[in-house]
Amino acid sequence: MAQTAAAVKTLNATSVLTVSLASIAYLLLSWLLVGFKTDQLFLVFLFNAFFYASGITRKFITGFAIFVIYWIIYDYMKAFPNYDYNPVHIAGLYNAEKSIFGINFNSSLLTPNEYWRLNSLTFLDVMSGIFYLCWIPVPMGFAVYLFFYNRRQFLSFLLTFFLVNLLGFVVYYTYPAAPPWYVQHHGFDFIKHTPGNTGELFKFDRFFGVNIFQTIYAKGSNVFAAMPSLHSSYPVIVLYYGIKNRLGLVNLFFGLVMIGIWFSAVYTSHHYVLDVLFGITTAIVGIITFNLLFTKVAFLRNFLNKYELLIK
Template sequence: MFSIYLIILLAVLAAWKKTRRFAFYFLPWFLFGIIYDSMRLYPNYMVNDIDVANLYHAEKSLFGIAASSSAELQAVADHTQLMIPGEYFKVHHCGFADFWAGIFYLCWVPVPIAFALYLYLTKQLNWFKRFSWAFLLVNVIGFIGYYIYPAAPPWYAMNYGFKAVLNTPGNVAGLGRWDEMTGLHVFHGLYGKNANVFAAVPSLHAAYMFLTTIYAVMSRKRWYTVVLFACICLGIWWTAVYSGHHYIIDVMLGILTTIVGVLLMESKRIWARLKKNS
């Protein structure tokens, strides 16, 4: 398991005096990787039942799109005349959108890590610690959500129907078009190693860049950095739905997860500021 290598690496870094400080500061990131990979040992569907149909129909009731053409009707998993957005985009997609969808999704983890490294290397250690621990906290909240409510992503309903099949492998869904377009098998490799297929709610894809954008604003980074992060964030939200990896409901709950995580992380400072201004 990848988590074992992370634990060994962390132990080695902590044992050596010259790298001990680095290990201490990057502890939240090591813990994130260890916890995420360890979920393979005890999947969330061993704790609670997997929801496939209810989430699909909730999405349809809130954001359903009328199906009219034969291609649209064939794409509907429950054989009605109403499509979820993921089904609509499965039929209606284009190369330009497919390309940018892949680019946005590739930014999911690398950009937050790059931002953290920037804060660390420029010795903005207060902001680095706050962002890093907030990142871990948002993940923990999201992981708890996975176990409370195991839920299948849209691509599962579209490919397998509404019966939960345990040990289902990961699926690239609409992102496979990016792999085909570029000749690279990036997403096939990533989703083939997915630690948890039935973990659509909340969408942590929606959370990471939102969190990064929030801390870029809070730490008063240059306007073009904030704009870039915000564009990537919006692009990931759109891609999550466009690619069939998440429902709009998942994305909204991922946004809520981020807000809760930031409020918890910054609660003392928020409370102190409120008391000062009262």
């Protein structure tokens, strides 16, 4: 308690007022756009708890605000469905996948998703679920490591993550696309308010008698956002910064997770191979763009320098 009180005393009135007003504004705006959810209260509580607990936690959450902003933008996509702005691509993407990556099986040409759906293995069901659960803990755990190891790399990693997501969101609204499981359950007709679906990940839940993926996909912002696969983008960013920071054998783990997520995205019918390839491309473009912008553009470079000083 004494440490917390001391930490609060070191804050100026402007910081306290800013955080308080931002918290209230976020809750009000969220209520207006997407309705009240307990997740919103939890996010506000977590941010404020870290901000006021101590100097080091305040620096941590100030840096992690980049991810918090990404999460808020992602959540607000529910209020502005991409299918309201452009037609959803269903049959065209499916046929393109089949023509490029089609697999002949029992005298039929199948997409890789359809092939694996007919030839699934319990081992792959379990491993795919494990790999798909890694998309949050691995990047976030790596970010925590970078915060204590190298604050500059910590910010660079999170800003690259944020930039890649923005690029992905632009494509979501430019090219709304249905995932493979949608075709399997609904065919090629567009159904506006289709709820999220676990795809083949239901087999992981069934094997362990849990509702992990059922819970996750019930909260999805938009099912027509399969292209690009940002799940496939994230491990590319992690591996890039892992190599950049010379993590040695840890990068083998990052590489394994990356390949596992790529395969799982297709195996579980959440993405086509085309989605995965475009997700990888989005990550590469985002990494290159970040490096160019924050080294060549003076005001962005100065922004990064000041941000780093703020959390040191």
